[in-house]
Amino acid sequence: MTYRIAGLRALLALILSLLMAGAPAHAAPAAPVRVAVVNTPHFSGLMSLLLAGFEQATGWRTELYGGSDVFERAKRGEADLVIAHLGKHGMDAFVIEGHGRWPRTVFANQSAIIGPPDDPAGVRGMTDAAAALKKIAASGSPFIANQLAGVSYLTELLLARGGRLDKGDWFVDEGVAKGQALRLASERHGYVIFGALPFLRVQARQRLDLTLLVTADPILQRIMASVVVDPAKHPGVNVDGATALQDYLMRPGTQAAIAAFRSPGSPMQLWWPASRHNQSPPDDE
Secondary structure, three states, rough: HOOOHHHHHHHHHHHHHHOOOOOOOOOOOOEEEEEEEEEHHOOOHHHHHHHHHHHHHOOOOOEEOOOHHHHHHHHHOOOOOOEEOOOOOHHHHHOOOOOOOOOOOOEEEEEEEEOOOOOOOOOOOOOHHHHHHHHHHHHHOEOOOOOHHHHHHHHHHHHHHHHOOOOOOEEEOOOOHHHHHHHHHHOOEEEEEEEEHHHHHHHHOOOOOOOOEEEHHHHEEEEEEEEEEEEOOOOOOOHHHHHHHHHHHHHHHHHHHHHOOOOOOOOOOOOOOHHHHHOOOOOOO
């Protein structure tokens, strides 16, 4: 499996270089582009792949930081480009207060309905997450409420779409979140909603009796955006490099590479192009 992953990443890097072969070459600037990105694009390997393609296509060098404190880091003058979920706490204030320029959407990751490999509710491969949740309720299989803010909202939305499902005995709410919710689902032979990529990371360490079952519904996706740190507020920012990287991420060839990327642990597509959301729609839409 390790060799397959390494081979796939090498192939994707080759695809990126071929797609960008016509891009103009630049002399390598002295200052690197400092990129601060939230955890999932970092630990999945996606950002490393994209930055390698950017360096090869443009001559810029990059430095990558992954963590949850990306906006705080940028406010300290330690980042030139920030990438985070569009709804992440702090993004609105970061832009409104003049620390960053207007966000540009670049890609999306996703949550998933996760459950036992034998799937007693029979939801594997469904493309409607609300219908899948309704089927779990009808089967009487336990569904573990994951008390993570974004997941709680998504769960309530799916309950409403499923016909305002009653939270009966099947709906287990013990106030747990993240890894605790996954472990409880594994112990109860039940289902849970969680980020697909964070689940794969936990699964690689703990080998829970769970697997990804429902991923194809677009409602499970969460868009991420890039924000160039504003030099008017932070004079030392590498605005040219940050803007070049943001433009590179939105190129059709880069977006195609994002769609082709597969994270270790699953052959499923868990990353989705999102730069089209920055384009102006036709006048008749």
